[in-house]
Amino acid sequence: MGYGxxxxxxxxxxxxxxxxxxxxxxxxxxxxxxxxPTCPIAIGRVVFFVYRLLMGKRYAPxxxxxxxxxxxxxxxxxxxxxxxxxxxxFSGQLTxxxxxxxxxxxxxxxxxxxxxxxxxxINGRKLELLAKDDQDTPAGAIQADETLxxxxxxxxxxxxxxxxxxxxxxxxxxxGGILISPTTAAPALEDKLDGFFRVIPSNTKWAEVMAExxxxxxxxxxxxxxxxxxxxYTDTFLASLxxxxxxxxxxxxGSRLFSSRTGEDWRALAQAIRxxxxxxxxxxxxxxxLASLAQALRPNEAGITVLGPPWPATNALVLSGGSIVEGxxxxxxxxxxxxxxxxxxxxxxxxKRFGWKPSFAAAFAYEAVVLxxxxxxxxxxxxxxLKAALVDxxxxxxxxxxxxxxxxxxxxxxxxxxxxxxxxFVITHTVGGTx
Numbered sequence: 001m002g003y004g005x006x007x008x009x010x011x012x013x014x015x016x017x018x019x020x021x022x023x024x025x026x027x028x029x030x031x032x033x034x035x036x037p038t039c040p041i042a043i044g045r046v047v048f049f050v051y052r053l054l055m056g057k058r059y060a061p062x063x064x065x066x067x068x069x070x071x072x073x074x075x076x077x078x079x080x081x082x083x084x085x086x087x088x089x090f091s092g093q094l095t096x097x098x099x100x101x102x103x104x105x106x107x108x109x110x111x112x113x114x115x116x117x118x119x120x121x122i123n124g125r126k127l128e129l130l131a132k133d134d135q136d137t138p139a140g141a142i143q144a145d146e147t148l149x150x151x152x153x154x155x156x157x158x159x160x161x162x163x164x165x166x167x168x169x170x171x172x173x174x175x176g177g178i179l180i181s182p183t184t185a186a187p188a189l190e191d192k193l194d195g196f197f198r199v200i201p202s203n204t205k206w207a208e209v210m211a212e213x214x215x216x217x218x219x220x221x222x223x224x225x226x227x228x229x230x231x232x233y234t235d236t237f238l239a240s241l242x243x244x245x246x247x248x249x250x251x252x253x254g255s256r257l258f259s260s261r262t263g264e265d266w267r268a269l270a271q272a273i274r275x276x277x278x279x280x281x282x283x284x285x286x287x288x289x290l291a292s293l294a295q296a297l298r299p300n301e302a303g304i305t306v307l308g309p310p311w312p313a314t315n316a317l318v319l320s321g322g323s324i325v326e327g328x329x330x331x332x333x334x335x336x337x338x339x340x341x342x343x344x345x346x347x348x349x350x351x352k353r354f355g356w357k358p359s360f361a362a363a364f365a366y367e368a369v370v371l372x373x374x375x376x377x378x379x380x381x382x383x384x385x386l387k388a389a390l391v392d393x394x395x396x397x398x399x400x401x402x403x404x405x406x407x408x409x410x411x412x413x414x415x416x417x418x419x420x421x422x423x424x425f426v427i428t429h430t431v432g433g434t435x
Contacts, residue, residue, distance in 0.1 A: 091158030108362030
């Protein structure tokens with residue numbers, strides 16, 4: 001990936017130097033192996049390019065040489081400075097029905113950057129976070145990531161849903177970029193030696209744990225509802241859940257896939273669920289959609305146990321659903337009553353900084369940035385060598401709990417069953433390590 005270069009030559013004014021023409025040099029992307037615009041290769045290219053432009057304007061050779069000398073000295077001085085910030089991108093849904101994930105993710109990433117900078121940054125250099133809205137569309141995800149790569153980020157933290165990640169990652173990979181997702185759980189992306197990393201496990205494990213939990217609770221019949229727009233997440237979760245649940249004697253009495261982009265008739269869906277008389281409602285959808293379905297169905301009154309993966313387990317579910325979502329249960333790697341020593345201080349800092357409590361999206365985004373920062377320290381703050389540094393097998397302390405990265409960029413960490421109790425997500429069971 002090379003740096004684009006623009007040199008503008010302008011006319012003299014009364015304030016111009018009598019010796020030098022006025023010119024500006026602007027860099028947009030790396031033009032040398034070290035990723036810095038002031039390495040010897042870059043300096044040579046700039047000097048040669050400026051010289052040709054100046055001679056093309058028919059400036060006297062002496063004046064051109066003096067101009068080039070000043071340019072060269074300036075660039076060398078810049079190369080001796082190591083105070084330029086290291087740019088990190090964030091890409092997620094900052095607007096729309098899934099903005100609870102994106103906004104929390106962006107805030108968690110921002111808090112991590114602030115904490116890292118306060119502790120001295122990366123070998124003395126600060127991090128700079130650049131955030132883009134991926135608009136919850138494939139085209140929006142690609143546009144956001146391409147923009148961030150043009151802005152010179154060393155890596156992108158994102159996306160927050162599997163469909164967005166799967167849409168954008170081929171473009172990021174083609175340009176040699178790195179994507180670190182806080183919350184993408186699509187199994188299609190695991191066990192690959194590429195530039196994709198994540199701090200949350202594959203959703204197939206959650207489906208297996210959910211099926212086992214339903215079996216232990218003697219929930220023999222279930223109705224499944226999922227958002228078909230999150231391609232690569234809902235379909236794989238359902239396939240794994242169906243396989244695991246039926247193997248243990250469970251039976252699905254109905255299922256419905258809907259589009260969150262076009263909307264759903266929640267009352268009609270609630271009637272279909274009541275008619276099927278399931279013991280459990282197994283869901284795979286965003287928080288606001290689940291709250292809308294719960295308001296129409298009122299599952300607690302109907303004696304239906306609601307189970308789901310981490311996706312809907314955000315503050316938006318409690319805020320939108322209120323007491324109706326009390327008792328809803330989720331397979332997750334996050335809980336608000338986590339006793340891990342690093343977690344309570346994180347909660348306090350987040351609430352003080354942003355005015356409300358963090359969700360799993362904020363916590364995992366925070367850990368994604370910390371993971372990146374640790375790797376940058378090992379790579380000297382450079383993109384070169386960053387991939388290898390990201391999969392270092394050294395255990396990470398984390399803020400939720402300890403975790404380890406695998407050689408393929410996947411993660412191993414504990415899994416919980418959480419339940420909504422008095423508006424909070426609390427642990428009811430700990431399953432153990434997961435991959």
